Ligand SMILES: Nc1ncnc2c1ncn2[C@@H]1O[C@H](COP(=O)(O)OP(=O)(O)O)[C@@H](O)[C@H]1O
């Protein structure tokens with residue numbers, strides 16, 4: 001057996017495969033973007049075949065770049081965009097529909113109906129989540145309601161369902177393994193996080209046949225082995241976690257009270273609450289941080305749907321920048337005298353507002369407003385939203401968030417300007433680690449420690465290394481004025497329902 005670890009990071013906009021050596025150093029990266037499909041306003045889909053091909057291609061690229069063979073890899077760790085759901089045929093492995101992506105709002109009405117019927121408390125108590133279209137449950141119900149004959153076929157055991165990890169493992173193992181891990185299960189709206197099992201009552205409410213769901217495993221576990229025909233030899237899959245939980249692990253947030261915030265397409269702040277399942281009174285999510293050796297560690301999570309996506313909008317939507325990395329430079333040129341706010345509710349608002357019907361808005365525009373003010377407003381919106389999450393966490397977890405440094409990662413943290421503004425707005429230090437592939441690192445640690453080639457959590461935590469700390473420098477008066485302006489902008493953007 002080799003000593004290298006391969007992480008597959010299947011994200012919202014691209015798939016990545018990363019080879020790490022036994023010292024946890026990145027040796028090679030394969031990356032491929034795939035198309036986003038927007039069939040209607042607020043709808044977002046992915047072609048599961050495009051995802052599958054991108055994963056196989058990036059694994060091959062990473063192995064080639066690292067000059068390694070499949071037999072050199074000790075284990076694979078998989079991490080993935082969460083909540084996105086696929087239904088496929090057990091015999092052929094073919095999906096019956098495109099994957100419905102976490103950002104998709106098509107089940108907003110279904111969620112409203114369920115809430116009106118009085119079901120929200122049961123969902124919240126058992127899953128730690130809210131009745132929002134974000135989660136997999138109502139998306140799966142929609143597929144069963146909409147694709148002809150799907151529910152009957154699912155009842156007969158002909159169709160299987162799963163989040164992206166589950167679909168990939170099914171394909172990687174040539175149909176030998178229909179499994180998922182506890183973190184991915186905790187995002188489905190039908191998994192009881194206190195009892196650690198699929199919940200019969202919730203499945204019944206959504207009319208989802210239990211037979212189509214995967215077996216739920218620990219995050220470091222035996223998930224099956226890859227079909228030798230794919231990469232030349234069978235490789236064991238020993239680690240799986242949803243990408244935000246994998247980033248929590250990769251940032252070594254193993255102690256209660258530690259927080260990481262990841263800035264990819266969206267932004268997800270996760271606070272480790274230890275073995276205690278903390279219930280939020282401020283509309284945050286209770287979720288599973290990880291489950292190791294049968295022991296569950298819980299977290300409070302704040303989920304923002306648009307972070308790096310606001311930078312993509314600057315680049316692809318209004319075309320004021322040519323590349324994402326130009327956004328900070330442009331924002332730095334903005335006129336201090338103009339107070340321009342962007343509330344990027346392009347797909348509604350997530351925590352703590354949970355308003356699927358809100359849509360984006362800008363405030364404070366004048367004749368002088370130009371590209372620089374748009375760029376600053378987009379980057380600042382990410383900082384303001386993070387502040388809202390940390391405020392909510394602080395209330396739920398009794399002052400813990402206020403006393404903690406924020407560990408950050410994800411594509412957007414490459415921007416020094418955005419990170420400095422984040423520290424200024426949240427009024428706390430922001431730590432950027434040396435390894436920015438934190439999500440992949442977390443998945444690799446799960447697989448590597450299970451395979452016995454990587455160290456335990458304590459040693460892994462010791463190796464976490466700081467690249468740069470951003471300290472807040474903004475004047476108190478300016479921060480207060482800006483935060484007040486933001487709150488006002490959000491109030492005016494929320495839908496009236
Ligand atoms: N230098 C930068 N400044 C600001 N935003 C950036 C920068 N580089 C990348 N981004 C943003 O980061 C996001 C990509 O991050 P990534 O972690 O790869 O996301 P995902 O896993 O959601 O696909 C994109 O939305 C992009 O606009």
Ligand SMILES: O=P(O)(O)OC[C@H](O)CO
Pocket residue numbers: 010011012013080081082083102242243244264265266
């Ligand atoms: O693909 P990312 O990094 O934007 O993460 C997506 C989240 O898992 C959605 O919950």
